[in-house]
Structures are given as structure tokens and as C-alpha cells.
Amino acid sequence: EVQLVESGGGLVQPGRSLRLSCAASGFTFSSYSMNWVRQAPGKGLEWVSYISSSRTTVYYADSVKGRFTISRDNAKNSLYLQMNSLRDEDTAVYYCVREDLEYVAGAYYYYGMDVWGQGTTVTVSS
Amino acid sequence: EFVLTQSPGTLSLPPGERATLSCRASQSVSSSYLVWYQQKPGQAPRLLIYGASSRATGIPDRFSGSGSGTDFTLTISRVEPEDFAVYYCQRYGSSPPRTFGQGTRLEIK
Numbered sequence: 598e599v600q601l602v603e604s605g606g607g608l609v610q611p612g613r614s615l616r617l618s619c620a621a622s623g624f625t626f627s628s629y630s631m632n633w634v635r636q637a638p639g640k641g642l643e644w645v646s647y648i649s650s651s652r653t654t655v656y657y658a659d660s661v662k663g664r665f666t667i668s669r670d671n672a673k674n675s676l677y678l679q680m681n682s683l684r685d686e687d688t689a690v691y692y693c694v695r696e697d698l699e700y701v702a703g704a705y706y707y708y709g710m711d712v713w714g715q716g717t718t719v720t721v722s723s
Numbered sequence: 724e725f726v727l728t729q730s731p732g733t734l735s736l737p738p739g740e741r742a743t744l745s746c747r748a749s750q751s752v753s754s755s756y757l758v759w760y761q762q763k764p765g766q767a768p769r770l771l772i773y774g775a776s777s778r779a780t781g782i783p784d785r786f787s788g789s790g791s792g793t794d795f796t797l798t799i800s801r802v803e804p805e806d807f808a809v810y811y812c813q814r815y816g817s818s819p820p821r822t823f824g825q826g827t828r829l830e831i832k
Contacts, residue, residue, distance in 0.1 A: 628750035632821065642760075642768065644812055656820040692767055698815070707815040709758040711779065713767035 599712050600613035601693045609683055617701075619676040619693030619714060627671035629650035630696045632710060633678050641646030646678065647690070650681040661687075683721045725749055727812055727824035735832040739823075742799040744827045746812035753794050756815040759797045763808045771810075772797065773799055799829075807831050 605617040647656040655667055666679040676693055677694040697708035712715070714715040726749040735741055746757070754775040760768040770779040772788035775795055785800040799806055812824040 600778070614821060632822075641809075641825040641826040642762075642813075644813075644819070644823060646822055658819060698775075705815075707756050707773065707777065709770045709773040710760070710768075710813070711770045713769070 598641040600693065601697075601712055601714035603691065603693045603714045603717035606691065606719045608720045608722065610723050611684060613683055613684060614679070614681045614721060615683060617680065617691055617693075617717060617719070619673045621676065622697070624676040624695070624712075626669075626710055630698050631667075631676045632694045632696055633667060633676075634694050634710070634713075635687075636716075637686070637689045638691070640689075642680045643687045643689070645697070648676070680719070683719075685721050686696050688719060688721045709723075725814070725816065725818060727814060729810075729812060729821055729824035729827045731827060732825075733828045733830060735814075735830050736802055737832045738804055739801050742797075742802050742806070742829055744797040744799075744810050744829070746795040746797070746824050747815065748793045748795070749793070752795075752816065754791050754795075754816050757788075757790070757795050758813045760811045760813065761806075761808050762811065767813065795803055803828070804831075 601620045602620045609615050630649045632647045635643050635645050648667045664682045667675045692708045693714040695712035697711050699706040728747045730745045757775040759772040760770050761769040776788045787798045789796050809826045809828050811826045814822045
């Protein structure tokens with residue numbers, strides 16, 4: 598069964614750090630690009646960060662740039678999100694998400710974010 | 724900055740009716756890069772449509788997507804009780820690399 602399981606969420610004070618982990622199983626993790634997507638309470642989806650399958654390319658939303666770092670360990674089938682200088686507005690459910698993106702003959706083919714974890718809750722509050 | 728605007732914010736329909744959800748982009752989007760998701764309360768989102776019009780694995784054929792340029796539509800031909808949820812469109816691109824619309828809530832009338 599294809600599965601993503603997040604961990605590491607919790608209650609943290611503003612300005613502190615937290616590291617989220619995501620364990621992948623049931624598919625060849627090293628072949629897929631991955632994302633973190635978050636959802637604040639009662640709000641919509643917000644894309645946070647992207648990492649390519651080979652780790653060579655990373656992107657961040659402006660709201661987290663300079664504070665969050667995405668990484669992956671393909672040998673451990675794991676995705677991470679290091680979150681520093683946390684703010685109240687970072688409070689959300691954080692989803693680990695697999696993306697189906699292919700680069701063939703000079704063109705990208707996008708098939709969407711096709712596997713989502715159940716999410717881990719991060720609460721930033723004093 | 725690129726923005727996806729979904730309308731209406733809330734759509735109230737009885738089961739069996741046709742639902743039409745709109746996603747408008749602030750700049751032209753390649754149809755290949757426009758995706759739709761469904762999210763039910765307390766659950767993670769689920770991929771519905773990719774490439775603007777291709778159904779993901781296991782998605783019933785009452786769901787269809789269409790559109791091009793800046794205007795895209797998700798249609799549910801006859802809404803079933805399990806379809807009441809929030810729907811999001813999303814673009815793969817640049818600046819920013821991934822963008823979600825704010826969502827449309829489909830509720831029972």
C-alpha cells in the first residue's frame with residue numbers, strides 16, 4: 598500500500614524550531630518529487646515547499662523562505678521539514694505530499710499531487 | 724504574482740443536481756498544468772483531475788474538467804451525497820511554483 602506518514606508536530610512557542618518527518622512506503626520514493634502543503638484551521642490549502650527526486654531543486658513559498666528547509670533521505674525513504682523562527686501564522690496541519698511529475702524529451706508532464714499523508718498538526722503559541 | 728480565484732465560495736445544491744465550479748487564473752495557464760482536488764472534513768485532499776480534464780485513478784465519470792487559458796471548470800454531472808466537500812484547483816508553474824485556489828465549498832441544499 599502506498600503510504601505517507603507524518604510525524605513531529607506539536608505545540609511550540611513563537612521563535613522556536615520544529616522538525617517534521619514523513620515516512621514513505623509502498624512506492625519507489627527516490628523516483629518522486631515531494632512537497633509540504635499546510636492548512637491553517639478553517640482555511641484553505643497553502644503550498645509550502647518542494648524538493649525534486651534527486652534533491653537538486655528546492656522551492657519555498659515566500660511566507661516561509663529563509664525560515665524553513667526541506668530535505669530528503671532517499672536511502673531512508675524519508676522527507677523532512679526543518680522549521681525555524683516559528684510564528685503564530687505557521688499554525689496548521691502539515692501534509693507530506695507526493696507529486697507525479699515527469700521530464701521527458703525536454704518537456705514537463707504534470708499529473709498532480711497524487712498521494713497525501715494524514716497530516717501532522719503544528720501549533721505555535723505562547 | 725500569480726493567483727487562482729475560485730467561484731462561487733459556496734455552492735448549495737440538492738443531490739442529483741449538476742454542479743459547476745469555476746477556477747480563474749490571473750495569467751494564462753497551460754491546460755497540462757491545471758489540477759483539481761476534493762477535500763472532505765477531517766481528511767486529506769484527494770486528487771480528482773489533472774491536465775485540466777483527465778480523471779485520476781478511481782474517480783467516477785460524473786466528475787469532469789474543462790477549460791483553457793485563464794478559465795477552468797470542474798463539473799459534477801449529478802451530485803451524490805458523498806460529493807459534498809471542498810474543491811480546490813491548483814497550478815503547476817513558476818512564481819510561485821505551486822498555487823492553490825481558495826476553494827469552493829459544495830454543500831447540501
